[in-house]
Amino acid sequence: MDKAYEPKKYEDDIYKSWEESGFFNPDVCIEKGITTKDSKPFTIVLPPPNVTGTLHMGHAAMLAIEDVMVRYHRMKGDKTLWVPGTDHAAVATESKVEKMLIESGEFKKPKEELGREKFLERVAQFAQESHDTIVNQSKKMGSSLDWSREAFTLDEKRNLAVKTVFKKMYDDGLIYRGYRVINWSVKGQSTCSDDELVHIERPAKMYYFKYSKDFPITIATTRPETKLGDTAVAVNPTGKYQKYIGQEFEVQDVGQKGHILKIKIIGDDHVDESFGTGALGVTPAHSPVDFEMYLKQKALGNDIGLIQVIGEDGKMTDNAGSDYSGFSVEEAREKFVNYLSVEGLLEKEEDIMQNVGTSDRFKDVVEPLPKTQWFIDVNKKFQIDETNFLVGLQLTNVKNGEEYSLKELMQKVVTTGQIKIVPERFDKVYFNWIDNLRDWCISRQIWYGHQIPVWYRKGNGERGTGNGEIHVGVEAPEGEGWAQDPDTLDTWFSAGLWTFSALGWPEKTADLQNFHPTSVLETGYDILFFWVARMILMTTYTLGQVPFETVYLHGLVRDEQGRKMSKSLGNIINPLDMIEKYGTDATRLSLLLGNTPGSDMKLSEEKIGGFRNFANKLWNMARFIEMTLEAEEKKLVKDINLPEAKTLSDKWILQKLNEVSNVVVSNLDSMNLSYAGEKLRDFTWNDLADWYLEIAKIEGEKSEILNYALNTVLKLWHPFMPFVTEAIWQEFYGKENILMVEKFPLSTEQNLEIKDFEIIQNVIVGIRSIKGDYKIDPVKKLNVTISAGDKKDLLSQNSAIISKLARLENLHIEEKIAKPDQSVSFVESGLEIFVELAGVVDFAKEKEKLGKEIEQLTKYIAGLEGKLSNSGFVSSAPASIIEQETNKLSEAKEKLEKLNKQFSNI
RNA sequence: GACUGCAUAGCUCAGUUGGCUAGAGCGCUACAUUGACAUUGUAGAGGUCAGAGGUUCGAAUCCUCUUGCGGUCACCA
Numbered sequence: 001m002d003k004a005y006e007p008k009k010y011e012d013d014i015y016k017s018w019e020e021s022g023f024f025n026p027d028v029c030i031e032k033g034i035t036t037k038d039s040k041p042f043t044i045v046l047p048p049p050n051v052t053g054t055l056h057m058g059h060a061a062m063l064a065i066e067d068v069m070v071r072y073h074r075m076k077g078d079k080t081l082w083v084p085g086t087d088h089a090a091v092a093t094e095s096k097v098e099k100m101l102i103e104s105g106e107f108k109k110p111k112e113e114l115g116r117e118k119f120l121e122r123v124a125q126f127a128q129e130s131h132d133t134i135v136n137q138s139k140k141m142g143s144s145l146d147w148s149r150e151a152f153t154l155d156e157k158r159n160l161a162v163k164t165v166f167k168k169m170y171d172d173g174l175i176y177r178g179y180r181v182i183n184w185s186v187k188g189q190s191t192c193s194d195d196e197l198v199h200i201e202r203p204a205k206m207y208y209f210k211y212s213k214d215f216p217i218t219i220a221t222t223r224p225e226t227k228l229g230d231t232a233v234a235v236n237p238t239g240k241y242q243k244y245i246g247q248e249f250e251v252q253d254v255g256q257k258g259h260i261l262k263i264k265i266i267g268d269d270h271v272d273e274s275f276g277t278g279a280l281g282v283t284p285a286h287s288p289v290d291f292e293m294y295l296k297q298k299a300l301g302n303d304i305g306l307i308q309v310i311g312e313d314g315k316m317t318d319n320a321g322s323d324y325s326g327f328s329v330e331e332a333r334e335k336f337v338n339y340l341s342v343e344g345l346l347e348k349e350e351d352i353m354q355n356v357g358t359s360d361r362f363k364d365v366v367e368p369l370p371k372t373q374w375f376i377d378v379n380k381k382f383q384i385d386e387t388n389f390l391v392g393l394q395l396t397n398v399k400n401g402e403e404y405s406l407k408e409l410m411q412k413v414v415t416t417g418q419i420k421i422v423p424e425r426f427d428k429v430y431f432n433w434i435d436n437l438r439d440w441c442i443s444r445q446i447w448y449g450h451q452i453p454v455w456y457r458k459g460n461g462e463r464g465t466g467n468g469e470i471h472v473g474v475e476a477p478e479g480e481g482w483a484q485d486p487d488t489l490d491t492w493f494s495a496g497l498w499t500f501s502a503l504g505w506p507e508k509t510a511d512l513q514n515f516h517p518t519s520v521l522e523t524g525y526d527i528l529f530f531w532v533a534r535m536i537l538m539t540t541y542t543l544g545q546v547p548f549e550t551v552y553l554h555g556l557v558r559d560e561q562g563r564k565m566s567k568s569l570g571n572i573i574n575p576l577d578m579i580e581k582y583g584t585d586a587t588r589l590s591l592l593l594g595n596t597p598g599s600d601m602k603l604s605e606e607k608i609g610g611f612r613n614f615a616n617k618l619w620n621m622a623r624f625i626e627m628t629l630e631a632e633e634k635k636l637v638k639d640i641n642l643p644e645a646k647t648l649s650d651k652w653i654l655q656k657l658n659e660v661s662n663v664v665v666s667n668l669d670s671m672n673l674s675y676a677g678e679k680l681r682d683f684t685w686n687d688l689a690d691w692y693l694e695i696a697k698i699e700g701e702k703s704e705i706l707n708y709a710l711n712t713v714l715k716l717w718h719p720f721m722p723f724v725t726e727a728i729w730q731e732f733y734g735k736e737n738i739l740m741v742e743k744f745p746l747s748t749e750q751n752l753e754i755k756d757f758e759i760i761q762n763v764i765v766g767i768r769s770i771k772g773d774y775k776i777d778p779v780k781k782l783n784v785t786i787s788a789g790d791k792k793d794l795l796s797q798n799s800a801i802i803s804k805l806a807r808l809e810n811l812h813i814e815e816k817i818a819k820p821d822q823s824v825s826f827v828e829s830g831l832e833i834f835v836e837l838a839g840v841v842d843f844a845k846e847k848e849k850l851g852k853e854i855e856q857l858t859k860y861i862a863g864l865e866g867k868l869s870n871s872g873f874v875s876s877a878p879a880s881i882i883e884q885e886t887n888k889l890s891e892a893k894e895k896l897e898k899l900n901k902q903f904s905n906i
Numbered sequence: 907g908a909c910u911g912c913a914u915a916g917c918u919c920a921g922u923u924g925g926c927u928a929g930a931g932c933g934c935u936a937c938a939u940u941g942a943c944a945u946u947g948u949a950g951a952g953g954u955c956a957g958a959g960g961u962u963c964g965a966a967u968c969c970u971c972u973u974g975c976g977g978u979c980a981c982c983a
Contacts, residue, residue: 004945199980206983221983234983272982280983289981355980425911429978432909436979529978560918562976594919594931599911600976602918610932613945624942670922678920678930693942765949771937772949778938860927872963881925881964888927 001626001731005619007583010727015139017730023074023741024146026081026514034741035079042073042080043518045502046145047531048153048495050089051130052096055137057557057565057591057603058524060575063141064588065554065673066522070144071719072668073519075744081515083502084138084145086131088154090491091188091361093130094448097123116447123448127154137576142584142722144740149511151502153494154450161501162494163453163474165542170454170472172382174406174541175442177374181284181291182441184369186314188362190445191373193490194438195529197357197366204354208277208347209340211251211261217241218347220276222354223286224340225332228255228320229309230263232282234293237267241279255336259321264304268293285370286310310367329367374443374452374487378406378537389544390508394517398544409540410434410533419536421551422671423598426528433529442490449488457481495531496538499547520671521548524556525598552671553598557591560604578608585721586612592720593677614681615724618717621689622728625706628696634703638733640711643704645752648798650705652757653692656683657709658750664716665746677720684713691761698804712745759791759829760798766826767806770835773849774824774842781809787817787832795831819905827898829891843906850903857896864889 002009022028029035044066049059066082074080101110101122111119131152138145151158169175182191204222211219217233235241244265251261270289271280284294284306297304309320316324316332324332340346357366381403386393393400395409396416404412411434413419414427421427443452455477458468471477476484494501499518503511517539521532532551539547558564559571566572578587589611595601629636645651660683667676688709696702718725718739729739763786771778784806788795795802795813803811819825823834824846864885867873874882 001942004943219983223983270981270983276983282983287981287983289983292981355982428910432979525978596920604918604932606932607918609945613943616945617943620943620945622942627942667922672922675920675922682930689943690947694947768948769950775936778948856927863927867963870963874963876963877925884925892927 001619001623001728003620003623005583005616005724005727007585007615007723008580011140011142011579011584011723014723014726014730015142017735017738018144018726018740019147021738021740023738024082024144025148026079026146029074029741030079032741034074035077037079039077039079041515041519042070042078043083043515044070044081044520044522045083045499045518046085047521047523047527048085048087048151048498049134050092051086051127051134052089052092053130054133055141055575057573057575059137060141060587061554061557061591061601062522062524063138063143064591065552066520067141067143067588067722068592068668068673068719069520069522069671071722071740072744074144074740075715075718075742076746077743079514081149081511082143082145083149083151083515084135084143084147085151085153085498085502086127086134087495088127088152088449088491090444090449090488091190091192091446092491093127094123094446095188095361097126097448100126111447120447140576140579140584142588144722149502153491153498153501157504157507158494158497158501159450160474161497161505162450162489164506165497165538166453166489166493167472167474168388168542169376174377174380174382175374176377177372178439179370179372180375180439180441181286181288181368181370182373183357183359183366184312184371185359185362185364185366186312187364188359188446189312191371191441191443192359192361192366193441193492196360198360199355199357201353201355204352204356206276206350206352207337207340208350209345210347211249211254211263211345213343213345215249215251215263216244217265217279218277219279219281221281222352223283223333224336225316225320225324225329226283226286226309227281228259228261228316228324228332228336229285229307230261230281230283231307232264232266232284232293232297232304234266234268234271234280234282234290236271236273236278237269239271239273239278241265242267254321255339256321256323259323262305264302266293266297266302266304268296286368288368291368291370306370308370310369312369314367373441374454376406376440376442378437378439381405384544386544390505390512391543391545393544395540395544395546406537406541407434407437410536413536413540413546419546419549419551422553423596426525426551426553426598430528430533433533440490442493443485443487444490445487447488449491450494452485452487452489454485455482456485457483492530492534493538496534497542499535499539500543505543516543517546518548520550520552522552522554525553526556528553550671555595555598555600558600558602560602560606562600562602573603573605578605582608582612583615583723585615585724589614589677589720593674593681595674597671614685615721617685617689618713618721618724619728621684621693622710622714622732624693625710626732628706629703632701632703634707636707636710636732638711638737640704640708643708645705646701647699648757648760648794649692649695649699649801650702651752652754653687653705653709655750655752655754656687657712658748660687661712661716661745661748665744668719673720680713680716680720684717688713694805695801698800714739715742715745718742756794759794759831760801762828763795763831763833764802764806766828766833767802767808767835770824770826770837774837774840776837776840778807781807783810783812783836784808785812785814785817785820785823785834785836787815787834788813789815789830791829791831819902825902827895827902830894830898832898832902847903847906850899850906854896854899854903857892857899861889861892861896864892 030037070080070082098110101107107113185192206220206222207224208218208220245267247265249263251263254261282290282293284290285308294304294306307319309317311317316327318325359366384400384402386400396418455471500516503516505512535547586608590608645654663679664676714725714729726739786795792813792815799811819834820836822838822841823836824841825832825834
């Protein structure tokens with residue numbers, strides 16, 4: 001073995017050997033007897049990265065976390081599957097390619113110049129390249145994904161799933177075509193859903209004005225130009241303007257000569273008297289709230305009308321009047337405000353802070369516009385019909401024939417605990433989101449994505465705005481004159497089907513039977529709504545199953561100052577660079593340890609470097625063990641049983657090893673990956689390397705235990721650090737033996753008494769501390785005398801260890817012995833340890849130190865005594881606690897007695 | 907505005923159902939160093955667990971309030 005572990009030398013070959021073994025594929029594992037057909041399944045579908053570029057640290061964290069879970073379960077013998085895939089990411093990818101084509105100078109308006117088909121070819125080509133990069137990077141991370149099952153959200157199989165679900169929802173009346181005010185991105189020339197809006201706060205002006213001199217009510221707005229399309233003024237039904245309700249005004253010359261507004265006064269509870277002027281100018285075409293009011297009035301038989309004054313291009317329409325038509329919103333605003341002020345209609349301008357919705361993708365402020373679009377109705381009830389489901393109805397407390405809305409179903413599976421969210425606090429966030437959820441606009445006016453499976457003819461406009469024939473189906477309709485809706489679906493529609501579409505639905509595949517519902521959905525909390533919630537919606541509706549049993553949410557990876565990593569800040573840590581520099585295992589550990597689910601993690605290069613050191617430490621421990629065995633002319637054995645403990649230290653390390661195995665198992669089961677890893681690191685470095693390996697050098701003849709401990713530790717570490725552990729394993733046992741599919745050390749009941757060893761440790765540490773305190777060269781060998789009482793045999797049996805590790809010249813152990821001259825002492829577990837320090841003992845210092853210790857101990861004893869004499873404590877505390885406290889007290893008292901004696905002897 | 911998270915050593919964080927003289931890693935200080943490892947070892951310093959009340963025999967842990975910093979959602983014209 002090399003002196004230092006060099007990740008680069010091993011990683012690629014090892015990954016290749018895993019791939020060649022076929023063990024990423026559960027079918028192969030069954031074939032080779034690693035698991036069985038009937039074993040418990042463990043499934044994760046990878047949150048598919050967008051094909052928009054390369055992987056970042058967030059992806060790396062995701063891959064690392066999921067790979068730990070997957071490798072752990074595979075080693076446990078579960079039928080384990082991790083399905084890879086990528087997401088077409090519709091808008092994100094399309095706009096990225098468009099931008100690239102423009103930047104390359106090849107095109108000015110790529111979509112126009114190329115046409116739909118050619119443009120999509122370009123996008124597909126880019127997506128393919130991105131995909132290849134992503135796959136390679138995922139492999140670099142060591143991800144044990146089953147590549148034979150790879151899926152893409154826009155491939156044929158997934159397209160079939162999308163069309164099938166669309167049709168089903170349409171037939172159930174859950175997907176409908178509706179004329180609504182939607183969020184329009186002028187820049188992107190497409191709708192976006194409510195969830196894709198990012199609200200930003202910005203300064204704005206609030207204008208107070210009247211439509212005309214004789215109009216009775218003043219209104220307030222931040223968007224005066226839209227007021228050219230007002231059709232009503234809403235007032236509180238019981239407020240100060242109550243008397244006007246029902247009146248209708250024909251206002252002449254608004255904004256320009258001849259522009260007439262017909263304004264009805266309506267009552268609406270939504271209007272808050274204390275805000276603005278207490279009256280609201282209703283612009284049904286350009287505000288979702290106003291549109292709701294419009295619908296409400298219409299339902300009451302009062303059609304107030306709707307006038308669209310802003311077009312899809314963000315410019316004023318003819319409806320705004322000839323003076324405004326064709327002007328930009330900003331220009332029109334200036335013009336109209338100027339008009340109002342000249343006419344004396346403007347009462348007040350006020351500077352305010354305003355929240356506006358911007359498109360997350362296109363970064364422009366969205367324009368609310370009325371358009372006919374496709375929506376998913378989240379409130380409409382539908383009947384549960386178990387014959388629709390592949391494997392029947394599997395939702396807790398949901399019965400066949402009952403009626404649910406999609407919202408209710410989404411709530412139900414979490415309230416019943418059928419889906420568990422980790423950390424739990426995100427339950428509330430989830431429910432809060434559902435409570436505020438409105439119908440989901442799913443149609444997008446872009447080309448890259450699943451084209452809506454709807455065809456129109458005769459009397460229908462391009463997007464079916466008329467009342468002609470319509471065909472919704474998986475296949476195109478037969479006959480002449482049909483045209484498919486040119487729009488595509490929101491990328492989250494297909495992503496919502498991911499757990500089951502990736503497993504082959506709507507075909508009745510074996511994978512669906514075997515691996516769905518999936519076990520864990522692990523992803524960043526930032527896409528809880530976008531994706532996780534929508535998968536729950538789609539899967540419960542389509543399959544009558546939950547998509548997954550547990551949602552594990554990780555936090556965002558931030559820089560060491562806690563800032564988001566971004567190009568503009570220049571603080572991006574690239575996972576591939578870190579892998580190159582420190583190795584994959586170190587990079588993985590830095591993302592796995594030292595954080596908790598759901599909270600953001602701060603990452604620094606230093607941290608990664610620290611774990612590189614650890615990987616090397618593990619390597620060198622293995623190297624040492626190999627050399628030790630060689631020296632003893634022993635061979636490392638792969639399948640070694642629990643060896644017999646010959647010495648106290650053996651007992652101790654075997655017990656510790658067992659304890660840490662149990663901790664790792666139970667914490668991996670409860671998904672505390674970080675805690676499991678930290679405990680394992682502490683054991684490996686502190687107990688095994690720093691103590692036991694040092695003792696092995698002294699006691700010798702430990703080949704079996706060293707062999708056993710190393711094997712166990714490599715297995716325990718494998719899910720976290722697959723490469724270095726596998727490298728060591730194959731170095732020892734040959735390339736035909738693959739650690740990845742070895743049996744994970746399961747928890748056992750073993751209870752060896754290790755207290756005695758801890759006494760030895762404390763004696764050693766105590767002596768070392770004295771050396772440190774007196775600034776004595778660690779190499780200098782000292783004489784130590786121990787007054788050991790009934791522990792004399794124990795200490796004598798372990799005197800070699802004490803002498804060596806504490807670097808002693810002579811060690812005298814007696815049952816009872818007086819303090820030698822020129823010595824300092826300490827008390828440990830009833831022992832008095834005297835360290836001879838000829839010439840350097842500073843009695844004053846010694847006395848001061850002892851005094852401090854006595855003082856502290858006295859306080860401590862007083863506290864314990866107080867506790868134990870407190871009748872409340874004695875009567876209400878559990879017996880085990882009382883016993884524990886009693887023991888503490890007697891130990892402390894014994895120690896105090898000895899310290900007092902020493903103190904008076906100085 | 908509603909909801910929500912966080913505040914523990916210089917830094918990053920553990921601390922699982924209340925039972926600690928409050929821990930780890932990094933950093934810092936001192937010392938060591940030829941055969942597993944300087945990507946190392948040994949030891950040390952460093953904390954009124956944000957503040958104030960409360961519940962309890964017992965609070966870093968539970969409750970209330972205050973302060974500071976985040977996050978998510980939201981139709982206030």
